[in-house]
Structure formats: C-alpha cells, structure tokens
Amino acid sequence: MRDTVAIIGVGLIGGSIGLALRRRGLAKNVVGIGRSEQRLQIALERGAVTRFTTDVGNGVADADLIVVCTPVGRIVADVQQASRASRACPPHALITDAGSTKGAICRALSAGLPGVGVFVGSHPMAGSERGGVEFAEPDLFDGCVTVVTPTEQTPEEHVTAIKAFWTSLGSRVVRATPEEHDRAVADVSHVPHLVAAALAAATDGQFLPLAASGWRDTTRVAAGDPELWQQIFSENRGHVLQSLAAFEKVLSSFRKALEDKNTAEMVRILEAGKEKRDTLGS
C-alpha cells in the first residue's frame, strides 16, 4: 500500500483513479488537487480523495506517486510544477499522466524534470463522453488497456512501477513508444471521434426525431468536451491528418462506387468494414 498518491485534476479519470485506489485499499491518502474548491468538494464527498487542496505545492509535497489528469494542453506544465514542489525522496517520486496524446508530452519531459522525480507517460484507454467526477467509477479501468510510453531515457525500474500501478487498478498494460501510441490512437480513437463529431454536426436537425440506435451509436462520442478534444487533435495533428486521409480515401471510393452504380465495389468496401468490426464483437 502506498502512503500518499496525489491526483492533479480530479475529473472523470482522476476521480476514477481515486475511487479505485481507495476501493482496492491501495493508498492510505489520496490528495485531490484542482482549481475549483467546489469541484474538489464533490470529489471528497464521492470518496474519490481523502483530502483536497488548490495549492499544488502543498498537495504533492508528501506524495510518492503523482498522477496528472488534466487536459493534454496543460500536462507538461502541471508535471513540471509538481516536480518542483515535490519533497519526496528521489527514488520514490514517480509522476505519470493520463493524457490521450503522448509524443509532445513525453518529448518535453523525457530530458529530465526541473525538480524531483521521474516522469513516465500513461494513457488509460477508458473514459466516456461524460466528463466530471460525478461520472467517476471505481471500476472504470477494469479490463481496459493502458498504454505506458517510456522513452529511451526512462529508467526501467520506473517503467515497472508505473505498469504495476495501472495493473493494480485492474487495467491491462501495453508498452509502446510515444510515437507508436500516437499513431495508433489517431487511427482507433482520434479520427473516429472527429468523424462522429462531423457526422453529428452535418445531420439536419429536423430529421433528428427519426434518429434510432444507428445514429446514436455512431455519434455517441461527439458529446465529448470540444475544448479537450481540440487540444487532443492539435497535439496529435500529424498522425490525425494521416489517419484522416486514409478514411477520406475509403469514403471517396464508396461515393464513387455509389455514383457509378458499382454494386460490387460497394459490397467490397462494406465487407472490409464488417470484417474489421467483427473481430471486436458487439
């Protein structure tokens, strides 16, 4: 059992980490750090943290593990601030994050931190279109995949420790380089989100009363926070544009087949989609 874990940013992910740590008896103290006392009070009432503060220095001082769960555009600054404020003995000061992009974050932090500690990037592939600690769940990470993304500079013992942390929350851990991670999630997460949002935006509102489960499923993630997702797309711009081009190519082949009444080509594309989708189950 850890003595103190600090969570910077106690929303859906940070709150779920806190709930899981406490439910599983993995930490004596869970300190919630954020900007809004009111939001942190809800986290305390929900049992996601044992105490909270809006002061990062005070919050991280005695933590042996700091998990940064803020929006991707803020993670680098938050990790650096936490490093400067930490008073933990160096071998125990471990800092990770939960950001949806890893390349820029890990490049900025792998050269070393301004204060105490070592950073190892993480991305738990769990979540929901609904943000906020109100929707946090202690079993959010049960069976989900967490990608841990060390760089060549990351000491192996710290990789092992971060992998063990996510495993202890119920997650399955996959190791990848930050680049590999970003390329993969552009394909299976970022572009699907972009497409869902564009589809919802393009739908003529007068027809929504006829929207059934197909539209609902296909556009579900479009309810996610626009500002958070803008940051994700911007951070992973190159890979997203690459995966988007692959999607646009398939879409435009389908359009051409439909225009040309080429039913065989339409079936071929639909079958390619079905084949991929069927490998995952419903």
Next chain:
Amino acid sequence: MRDTVAIIGVGLIGGSIGLALRRRGLAKNVVGIGRSEQRLQIALERGAVTRFTTDVGNGVADADLIVVCTPVGRIVADVQQASRASRACPPHALITDAGSTKGAICRALSAGLPGVGVFVGSHPMAGSERGGVEFAEPDLFDGCVTVVTPTEQTPEEHVTAIKAFWTSLGSRVVRATPEEHDRAVADVSHVPHLVAAALAAATDGQFLPLAASGWRDTTRVAAGDPELWQQIFSENRGHVLQSLAAFEKVLSSFRKALEDKNTAEMVRILEAGKEKRDTLGS
C-alpha cells in the same frame, strides 16, 4: 384479434413482428413464409410463427394482413406475388413492408397491385447489426418510431389500419411521404452507416487491440449485412449522395482547420456536433 397474419421473410424484423403479435395476443395464426425450411423451423421453435411454408401462395392465401420483411431489393416483387396469391376479401387484404427505403417501392406499388389488396409502406426504425430470427425480440418495436408512408392514392382507411398495426406492437407512428422518409433516413441512418463502414474499413488492423468504446460505438453498425446495405444505398442513391456531400463538407472544414491550426474553428465544429448529439441523450 386478427385471424391470420402472414410474414414474408422471417429474420430479425419479421421474427420480432411474429413474436410481438403472439406475445400480445394480436393474431390467432402467424404464418412464416421464406426460402429456407431450416430457418423457418428455427422461427417456429422460437415461437415467432405458428406454422410456416416456402410456398407464398399457400402462405398468404387466408391472411388478412401480409407483412413483407425481405431485403429492399426484393420487396416490390414479393408484394406483387403476395397480392396475386391472396384469396382474402378485398377490404381485408392489407399488405405492408418493413423496408429501409420507401420511394422506389411505394412508387412501384401505389398505382395498384396485380391481384387483391392495398399496399401501405412502413419502416420500423428498429433493428440491430445482427440479422436473423435468432436475434428477434418481442419488444423490438417498443418505443421505436415506425414511419408509415402512404401516397396520394392510398385510401385513408388503410393508412389508419397500418398505423394501428404498428401501434399495437408498441411502436410510435410517424406519417411521411415516401420522399420525405427517404431524405430523412439518408441523413440519420444511411450516411451514418456508410461512414461507420468506411471508418472500420480504413482502420489499420494492427491497432485494433487498442480500440476502446469510442471505436466500438462509432463502428458498431458496420457489422451489418453488406448485401442488404448495398441494396439500401442503391435504392436511396440520390438522397444518400446529398447527405454524404453535407458530411464531406463538414469533414473537410475540420481537416482544413486542423491543417491551418485554426483551433477556434475546430472548437466551433466540435461544438456544433455536441449540440446536436446532446439533444438525444446517451
């Protein structure tokens, strides 16, 4: 209670109609008509029909309601064959369908049938990516919307009767012209399906182990039957191309905003998508 309802095509939709009719005590006899005795035997065992036959003439002879649940490309021919074979007294011979497109079908049938009966088009907006009577459910239509699409030639008493039929299965009925229906479903059903299939097809298979709920939701409908969906796209070609163009326009605005690092425009599009999505709930 009706005496005899005949269902031509006893898959997910036809089977669910049979189960609902029997569960709700709405028909004494439910005759299943299809091509495969083996599939019809499963329908009988599941309780979706009270008897079955592969002979349309024999199956529809005494039915006062015939529901055609075959793929859209076969509906016109199946309705005409059923009309010729019906021996019902003309005021009682009512024929409807459950096809996902309505324009071409209703145009072909509104001029009159070759034999007995009157046709009124229907589209229950329920279903699943999984086909077959194995997945049929008596409550599939509970709370779903069914669009009933009479033409100017359809006698009002028959529209009322078909609306009452779907209401009796638990569905909410919306009346529209075949054209209005096709334009709406291109937007809220056909293009979402096309986009989901293209997205699944474009995903690099090596990254699928990292696919989480976002990819799963967004591509769920891509598991649907490619041949059935090719027929739907082909029948509703004009409206699908029109809705697809609207989607491609939004998608390309987003790509341009991402290329140009225009974060305000990215947020604007994501917000437009979220606003539409939020009106429907999760």
